[in-house]
Amino acid sequence: MSVTPPAIPVLDSIEGLSGRCRAWLVDIWGVMHNGRRSFPRAVAAAQAFRAQGGIVVLLSNSPRPSPSAQAQLRGLGVPDDCYDATVTSGDLTRHELAKHPGALVFHLGPERDRGIFDGLDVVLVSPEEAELIVCSGLFDDETETPDDYANLLRDLAARDLPMICANPDHLVERGAELIYCAGALAAVYEREGGSVVYAGKPYAPIYELALETIDRLAGESVAKDAILAIGDGINTDIAGAAAAGIDSVFVASGLHVPGGGEEELDREHLAELFAHAKRRPLGAIRALAW
Template identity: 70%
Template sequence: MTAASSAVPIVDSVQDIGKGYRAWFVDIWGVMHNGRTAFPEASAATRAFRDQGGVVVLLSNSPRPSPAVQEQLREFGVPDEAYDATVTSGDLTRHELGKHAGAQVFHLGPGRDRAIFDGLDVALSAPEAAELIVCSGPFNDDVETPDDYTGLLGALAARRLLMICANPDHMVERGHRLVYCAGALAAVYETLGGKVIYAGKPHMPVYELALETAGRLAGETLDRERVLAIGDGLKTDIAGAGSFGIDSVFVASGLHAPGEGGEALDAAHLTELFGQEGRRPIAATRGLQW
């Protein structure tokens, strides 16, 4: 299946489109939950796909390793039966940190993300003593913006420290609010001359890991045309799927769609978002449901 040159269709259900694939890569925040509570229709959709033999990999830019993300999913009301596996930016961040044994690391991010470092041979340090930066977001994303970090990031960039961005998202919805993520801070760091490694969507390593994971669960090697990505991020979920060569479905959210929950989503807005060139999503929906 490939994206056509005509307008991106708006669908109420992914059943007809999604059932033709062997595996789904499903974004978590904005698709499975809103940062507070689960979307029951989304869990029902992924369970229905699994019931017909499909494999569901939840593919997230969360800076937390998979065990912590899975626990959070349970707390929000996403049942274990809604997916087969998770692959997160936190998983890739830990892999990257494994290349820097013994390093002094400055963690730019909230304490709740410290599980990234559990069991690794690195030491957390103050910014002035750091040899490496791991950015998982603002310290307080309820109130802070990237502008609050210009001075700190400028001082770190002047020392030419490498930053590992543990969440390439720039913003996500939390409830009905938008909050800044690590990707927004990493973008500022790059403009100041800093070097960044991005551990997550839209960059290819996370998709390669997800494809390997899905194939192992399916018991076969999966070609990319048999995989569908479902997400609400234009520059992460949709762009990453296109670069990796897999089809995608765009889920409307407060990130890019007008109106709460994308009620005002229409063909004109989709044309504005995606234009007529490049690999566009094969469909758009106001919420994942079967």
């Protein structure tokens, strides 16, 4: 006989879970900002946790390397004093590219992501000349969808070109809109038979780097049960934390839950979202708040 698990607690504040924590792993887009502006309550929560001695590492599937990601955060109103470090998919993408010195690379993504390649021994070329693909997103994510790339991805997959996906997210919120990301293109590429290396959540390498970062900041090894992951992506933030053996809190943004932070959470909907999860979040909260 199956046993119905207890309801996932709905939280008004993260403070009650913070006493057990040495460190937070916090998603950026959807938790700290929405691509247009910062969330002041989330900023204040991170500042409050740091004020009591906690370590905050922002863990992002952004294709930007950390220096560029941090500059973007400042521009959106997320100040430096609400976190200790950032770890991004862009950082891991550069690590993967370093394994391919001199590679002829086709960059599938917007010009703003070109910082991934700064200082690396690679040559950016057309799709026809490429021996490796780096996908950081759609060229124009405000007007295009993955359907616009079907023929290109089919042709590239037919040539057995490996792809590095610099942002495993499929969708993110930008303001009130949902925007396709590199992960959506990578999924199409795999369906066409292409091979993809994912540089980001929910895959293990980015968590290994994040945990190393926490240990360095703490000056000692920090146990996983003293770390809390906070994110709004079920298949990235929550699934990735579970696979890494880390507890999580689900931020119920408009990515998975109607209302985008404005309505009361529906417990039945939460139960459906995590019905098949091997490790459910400790709680759900509409928006990160202290």
